[in-house]
Amino acid sequence: GQQLNQSPQSMFIQEGEDVSMNCTSSSIFNTWLWYKQDPGEGPVLLIALYKAGELTSNGRLTAQFGITRKDSFLNISASIPSDVGIYFCAGHYSGAGSYQLTFGKGTKLSVIP
Amino acid sequence: NAGVMQNPRHLVRRRGQEARLRCSPMKGHSHVYWYRQLPEEGLKFMVYLQKENIIDESGMPKERFSAEFPKEGPSILRIQQVVRGDSAAYFCASSNNWNYNEQFFGPGTRLTVL
Numbered sequence: 001g002q003q004l005n006q007s008p009q010s011m012f013i014q015e016g017e018d019v020s021m022n023c024t025s026s027s028i029f030n031t032w033l034w035y036k037q038d039p040g041e042g043p044v045l046l047i048a049l050y051k052a053g054e055l056t057s058n059g060r061l062t063a064q065f066g067i068t069r070k071d072s073f074l075n076i077s078a079s080i081p082s083d084v085g086i087y088f089c090a091g092h093y094s095g096a097g098s099y100q101l102t103f104g105k106g107t108k109l110s111v112i113p
Numbered sequence: 114n115a116g117v118m119q120n121p122r123h124l125v126r127r128r129g130q131e132a133r134l135r136c137s138p139m140k141g142h143s144h145v146y147w148y149r150q151l152p153e154e155g156l157k158f159m160v161y162l163q164k165e166n167i168i169d170e171s172g173m174p175k176e177r178f179s180a181e182f183p184k185e186g187p188s189i190l191r192i193q194q195v196v197r198g199d200s201a202a203y204f205c206a207s208s209n210n211w212n213y214n215e216q217f218f219g220p221g222t223r224l225t226v227l
Contacts, residue, residue: 004155033214042117042119042204043204044218045215048215088155090155092214099144099146099168101148101158105155106154
């Protein structure tokens with residue numbers, strides 16, 4: 001099956017710093033999504049990407065869909081304490097009528113005030 | 114609150130009992146997905162349903178697990194004769210008819226099997 005490698009696994013940064021995390025896949029996806037999960041809660045959709053090369057922003061968040069369709073990255077600028085959480089990438093491939101999302105294992109972000 | 118609703122939020126069962134997890138999709142959504150998350154892991158797809166139909170159950174264990182989404186009422190994920198390995202967080206997501214890639218998740222049910 002498809003697998004997503006997400007890195008780094010965890011990161012500690014100072015408040016105000018920029019953050020970058022990425023996801024790579026062994027196969028292509030048609031859609032990349034980035035979610036944030038707080039402890040004890042469900043994932044919240046941050047950004048959805050639909051086209052290879054697409055660059056999309058949502059406030060301080062910017063994500064890109066790699067041109068090979070096998071990778072994506074998420075940047076967070078000027079981090080603040082409420083950015084703490086686990087960030088998941090997820091990919092979808094619509095071939096063979098698949099509807100499921102494949103998730104990475106997450107990047108745990110800690111922000112030091 | 115028009116988001117995805119799940120209940121209960123926490124469920125404790127003894128080995129051999131049954132667990133029933135409920136999910137009400139977002140208003141206007143008719144596609145429901147169930148995922149399982151083990152500690153320190155990403156979410157793993159289990160099943161995709163539309164009203165009264167199971168569309169894709171390729172991620173669901175063949176035994177003891179079943180899911181339904183009746184014409185009226187919430188979607189139900191049922192686990193019979195639970196074992197310790199079933200302990201996990203179970204998340205439901207929903208999407209609308211024209212953009213099933215964008216799946217919105219509920220808060221999850223944390224199942225603990227004693």
